[in-house]
Amino acid sequence: MDTNKKTYILTGSSGSKLGVLDLIIGCLYRHECYAYEIHTFDDNDVERFFFRVEFHYIGDGEFSEESLRSQFADRAKAFDAEWDLRDLSIPDKLVILVSKYDHCLEDILHRYRTGAFNIEIPAIISNHPDLKALADWHNIPYYHLPITEETKLQQEAEVWEIIQRVDADLVVLARYMQVLSDDLCRKLHGRAINIHHSLLPGFKGAKPYHQAYEKGVKLVGATAHYVSKDLDEGPIITQLVEPVDHTYTPEGLIAKGRDTERLALVRAIKLHVERRCFLNGSKTVVFPGH
Amino acid sequence: MDTNKKTYILTGSSGSKLGVLDLIIGCLYRHECYAYEIHTFDDNDVERFFFRVEFHYIGDGEFSEESLRSQFADRAKAFDAEWDLRDLSIPDKLVILVSKYDHCLEDILHRYRTGAFNIEIPAIISNHPDLKALADWHNIPYYHLPITEETKLQQEAEVWEIIQRVDADLVVLARYMQVLSDDLCRKLHGRAINIHHSLLPGFKGAKPYHQAYEKGVKLVGATAHYVSKDLDEGPIITQLVEPVDHTYTPEGLIAKGRDTERLALVRAIKLHVERRCFLNGSKTVVFPGH
Amino acid sequence: MDTNKKTYILTGSSGSKLGVLDLIIGCLYRHECYAYEIHTFDDNDVERFFFRVEFHYIGDGEFSEESLRSQFADRAKAFDAEWDLRDLSIPDKLVILVSKYDHCLEDILHRYRTGAFNIEIPAIISNHPDLKALADWHNIPYYHLPITEETKLQQEAEVWEIIQRVDADLVVLARYMQVLSDDLCRKLHGRAINIHHSLLPGFKGAKPYHQAYEKGVKLVGATAHYVSKDLDEGPIITQLVEPVDHTYTPEGLIAKGRDTERLALVRAIKLHVERRCFLNGSKTVVFPGH
Amino acid sequence: MDTNKKTYILTGSSGSKLGVLDLIIGCLYRHECYAYEIHTFDDNDVERFFFRVEFHYIGDGEFSEESLRSQFADRAKAFDAEWDLRDLSIPDKLVILVSKYDHCLEDILHRYRTGAFNIEIPAIISNHPDLKALADWHNIPYYHLPITEETKLQQEAEVWEIIQRVDADLVVLARYMQVLSDDLCRKLHGRAINIHHSLLPGFKGAKPYHQAYEKGVKLVGATAHYVSKDLDEGPIITQLVEPVDHTYTPEGLIAKGRDTERLALVRAIKLHVERRCFLNGSKTVVFPGH
Incomplete structure (x- = not known):
């Protein structure tokens, strides 16, 4: 051929x-x-x-x-x-939402820079200013849209305006520490991927590594899933784990878990961009990719 | 040396x-x-x-x-x-409790027979007659103690009598599909190991593989843990996983999961027998072994 | 459907x-x-x-x-x-060749007994008498065909006669510690699977775990492959690994490696029996199965 | 405490x-x-x-x-x-040698920047100018020392001069595509770590992923090891693998393998810096870390 x-x-x-x-x-x-x-x-x-x-x-x-x-x-x-x-020669347009943690963002940007996926990144949006320098270095527009309890809906409207303006194919929550409204979840149905820092359905919600520490588990993991209005309940795309033991503090679990978060997320993005993922009710069909 | x-x-x-x-x-x-x-x-x-x-x-x-x-x-x-x-030259005495599934039992008996752990097995106890032939072939006494709702406590008393009589060091629930009473859990504190067929704390209780199927997870696993009175909540010793995908039926998940169950259980037994496991509140300390 | x-x-x-x-x-x-x-x-x-x-x-x-x-x-x-x-309702007929180690054989027999693959086992052939009791317990004919340097070809002729007589679809070398002649390899082209106890192409030949010990590797593994006339060079079907460290003696590596041998072998058998494996020159195409 | x-x-x-x-x-x-x-x-x-x-x-x-x-x-x-x-409060001083590939370097720098290891990086040395921007962004001096066949020893002398001047504790070859001279290997005995892009001892030498493709292996991996004068033969510190199949081209293997290279390398660095690694002849003793 x-x-x-x-x-x-x-x-x-x-x-x-x-x-x-x-x-x-x-x-x-x-x-x-x-x-x-x-x-x-x-x-x-x-x-x-x-x-x-x-x-x-x-x-x-x-x-x-x-x-x-x-x-x-x-x-x-x-x-x-x-x-x-x-x-497939037409790249997908990704909008990335982040807070302060850069490990997932950096991994996405590294693969973007080295051509590992066929994507464009027209916008990185954050509720904090911290990761602007990383975005700048990659020549990607960075939108700092802070959130307070009062401005949450207004901020979301601005996020949505950017997503529409750049005509995003996919929105990636790369450790974006904010819960999206039901309305935005609905608008992004099937085209927003979140990374949760536990092996769902274990340890939903806040501080999963601290929960894992209290429980004394022997594996930590991460789950990339489509965003749904029920928090940490969306259809699962990828899951990865790493072995741990009793010597890990919560901070140690966080550090080890990050190696699973970034890999689970970039693999989910690649599978989605290559059109290997399908929503099937509350589950996914994911045909094998690399 | x-x-x-x-x-x-x-x-x-x-x-x-x-x-x-x-x-x-x-x-x-x-x-x-x-x-x-x-x-x-x-x-x-x-x-x-x-x-x-x-x-x-x-x-x-x-x-x-x-x-x-x-x-x-x-x-x-x-x-x-x-x-x-x-x-360490004195072998531990194991009593094994099973129901009908033989994959965990067979793996324990294979390692016992080939000297992989330093143990004796003075009794296999089951609420079903099915696995008697396997016990017989290994020359291990098999006690068939059926359970009905009415006879549950009486049956447990007989189980306890055997455990005491053979002076068991360790009791292993190798897919024993019965919940032990609080009283027996207390008596066996720190010397009874159960295998649960999910990656705890995900999918506690009955039919974890069916739960995993409904959830659409991308990994299945098993957890070996010390028995405690709160079902599926005891201190975790070992956990193992295998990747799965959307093509697995519940039966497929069960079959794949078994490869993790038996390995997680035999490794937990070996760690316990070699005195590498310690209870530490609701958690364990497990020093590395092979 | x-x-x-x-x-x-x-x-x-x-x-x-x-x-x-x-x-x-x-x-x-x-x-x-x-x-x-x-x-x-x-x-x-x-x-x-x-x-x-x-x-x-x-x-x-x-x-x-x-x-x-x-x-x-x-x-x-x-x-x-x-x-x-x-x-697919017609079961494949497997002939198993073994020497003295029973871990691979037992795993195959367990899955056979519990219906995990759709196979019949009309013959187990060994150059040693040791595993006859295991075959007997499963009601499978056991052929003890000893080998000496002088009788090697004669013994092989008897092996081949059995394979033909029972009309075997697949021959499995489940830690059969003998090298087949070029002639028999040719006759069994594409329908004989061997398990080698290393991660090929590392550690070909004899005593791979001892080689691994000398080298100080941090992973041991096993490779199931189609038999070819070049020893340990046949097309690879499955490979599995387990982490190890400096505390493992050669005996420890052997014990840990066995967990990969039996799983790599039974998975290769299942993939072959379900017609998911294809020879492609010195390589294979293996479509995903469970 | x-x-x-x-x-x-x-x-x-x-x-x-x-x-x-x-x-x-x-x-x-x-x-x-x-x-x-x-x-x-x-x-x-x-x-x-x-x-x-x-x-x-x-x-x-x-x-x-x-x-x-x-x-x-x-x-x-x-x-x-x-x-x-x-x-342990005194950071180790790392000198990093690279060529053009940035995946290992970027991962080291990310962990350095986010405090994941206790190190300083007084110099990055390369035979190519390509990665200067990445070094600049982290405010790390970048030495571009090109190599030709004629200038190889002279270039090495400059490398050695920098290593001495900054008083390096550890030299990391983060995909540095040059073979060090026996003399420099000897000088760096026990304090230089290389990442080789295969699961040693399989696929030594050049183009290991192309070798892996030709062989049709079902796992690719990477090996971090201490540098010795025998190429790809130094004492192994860490090894990691990822499953692959027949659908991977050499480029696909390279991409997947990188996920193992960078992780095997950063983990080896962390183990070394925390003084968990010991040379033991041609092998290592590596006490477990996180």
């Missing part, structure tokens, strides 16, 4: 019915699109069929994305399909 | 005070005991000092365990010390 | 050409076969396309396996395809 | 003889030093006893480090002891 060809991804879900896969593969075939990576998942509980197909156009002429779209759209209705076709 | 010498272990805890370590090491030195492996932990929160010292007698004469004991006992009082001296 | 339907698996590889996937999916569609799990891999280096499709027949009539086969066979030629269609 | 007290660490090794531990603990006791963390290891093969004791002075007066040193020094001779006493 000529890997200089543009990469497209067709993703979606449909009812669990005979014919949907034939439709997908047939449409691609007739458009001279070579599908080299296919993932599917059939959820028996809810009778939904999830799919992700990565392909190149390998014909001699010009690939007509429009023709593929319209042919597929017509017939997909019969299968109760929701779907998306995406040219 | 001559490894044919008998191995002794001195374990215990004391107040966090200057002098206790000098006392331990000094006593051993004066008795010509070479301490080649020492672990200590000072818990700042509760001002307790935990210690485990493994040693050989290397003098030319006869080692007087009694002399060491009495010398140490006298002086240890000043440090509010609880301690134990043990000749 | 009605999960009482028979499960079939279509596996194979073809040239990396447009049309092969359309052929597969189209054939299944026309035969009213619902493909709910599809894995594909396109190897750019060798221009080969690997596929595995799991499906049920969901029509009202009777599924004609023959019709599907003949329709697919005709057209698959154009794609240089090698393929196989299998009714 | 009053944790505001200065922390000292006594480390060393001696012959495996009765009395050395009594000497250590006795000296500390007589100086009113409370030893709260002790690690020991007795290597039977070479009859060497390794020790690390962390302690505070808890007397009412002034701690006389000199008195402790002299008392200990006198008596330690009888045990063929090499030892060191260190005030």
